[in-house]
Amino acid sequence: MRSISILNFKGGTGKSSLAQNLSHALTLAGKRVLVIDADRQANVSSTLLSKPASITLTQVFTEEEKGVTLEQAIVQVRENLYLVPSDTNLDRASKYLTMTNGADEILKEALPQLTQFDYVFFDHAGAYSPVMHAALLASSEMLVPCELEPYATQGLFSMFDKLKKELRKHVIRNAGIIPYNVDLRYSMARQYLTELRETFGDLITSVVRTDSTVPRAQSVQQTVFEYDPKSRVAEDFRTLAEDLIEETREAAL
Numbered sequence: 001m002r003s004i005s006i007l008n009f010k011g012g013t014g015k016s017s018l019a020q021n022l023s024h025a026l027t028l029a030g031k032r033v034l035v036i037d038a039d040r041q042a043n044v045s046s047t048l049l050s051k052p053a054s055i056t057l058t059q060v061f062t063e064e065e066k067g068v069t070l071e072q073a074i075v076q077v078r079e080n081l082y083l084v085p086s087d088t089n090l091d092r093a094s095k096y097l098t099m100t101n102g103a104d105e106i107l108k109e110a111l112p113q114l115t116q117f118d119y120v121f122f123d124h125a126g127a128y129s130p131v132m133h134a135a136l137l138a139s140s141e142m143l144v145p146c147e148l149e150p151y152a153t154q155g156l157f158s159m160f161d162k163l164k165k166e167l168r169k170h171v172i173r174n175a176g177i178i179p180y181n182v183d184l185r186y187s188m189a190r191q192y193l194t195e196l197r198e199t200f201g202d203l204i205t206s207v208v209r210t211d212s213t214v215p216r217a218q219s220v221q222q223t224v225f226e227y228d229p230k231s232r233v234a235e236d237f238r239t240l241a242e243d244l245i246e247e248t249r250e251a252a253l
Contacts, residue, residue: 002248003111003120004175005139009159011126014145014180016043017214019123021233022143024223025241027080031118034074036107037086038135039125045085047218048077053085060084061093061106061134070110078223082117090131097130104130107138119244133166141173145180145208148192153199175247176205178240183210205243208236 006015016039023033037044038057045053055073073084097103111120122135136142144159146152156177163172177200183189184207197204209232217227224234 001111001115001117001120002141002244003122003139005122005124005136005142005172006145007124007136007142007159008144008146008155009126009128009162010155013126013147014208014214015039015126016041016047016123017218018143018145018178018180018208019121020044020047021214021223021225021237022240022244023081023119023121024078024225025234025237026119026244027078028225028238029241029245030080031245032080032082032116034082034084034114034117034120036084036120036122036135038090038122038131039086040088040090040131041125042086042088042090043218044123045083045087047221047223048081048083049075049085050077050221053087056085056087056089057131058087058089058093061103061131062096070107071114074114094130097134104134105137107134111138118248128162128166136163136167136172137170139172141175143175144177146177146196147181148179148189148196150192152192153195156200174203175244177203178205179207181210182207206236206239208240209233 006019008015019035023035026033035044053075055068057073059068060070060073074082077083122139124132146156179193179196211231211233213224213228213231213233217224224231
């Protein structure tokens, strides 16, 4: 199992849309995937769920003493695709984690039991919080969606420095920086992409192109594969999924 945080401290970089569409792409390639929605905005949950969940990540954190487990919060949302939903009360979990010794390792301790999954993704909010900290402790890798804009490189270095300070001895491997919402018709976008590649080298993955399919699909609670599987952005998510699968296969050799 690969446990991967989808992470960027800047809002609006495509974390939630990456989580829901990349995970669906992996299931279409035959993998079993769990997405843990660790953002109180609950965008992934809103897209993938057809009705409100009875147990959310908030309860997993705050009602552990009542026997609420991570596994009990898992709901199936598509074939081979599963979700631990979030809700707008997730800030209660942050308070609980701050006040309760050892609670930040709830996810870390629970995840190894979920051997039925090939990939577990954590969708994060844009700001560091106790909930983010707990999810990062349960992650062994991170994927970083990054829009091509001024100061993007500085923002990434700032985030990496923050992670080193906050996580201390816990190391998260950078599995890739994903140029997201890319429109290569513009010279500035091409320039920023070149700068990212010069700075981060092989960490830069294939791009996800800008496409109105993404917000249109979300507006009707669908992934891009359900809304328009022939769209260029669906092709981009398939490429990312294929690259992840190939990397997993090579690591197992």
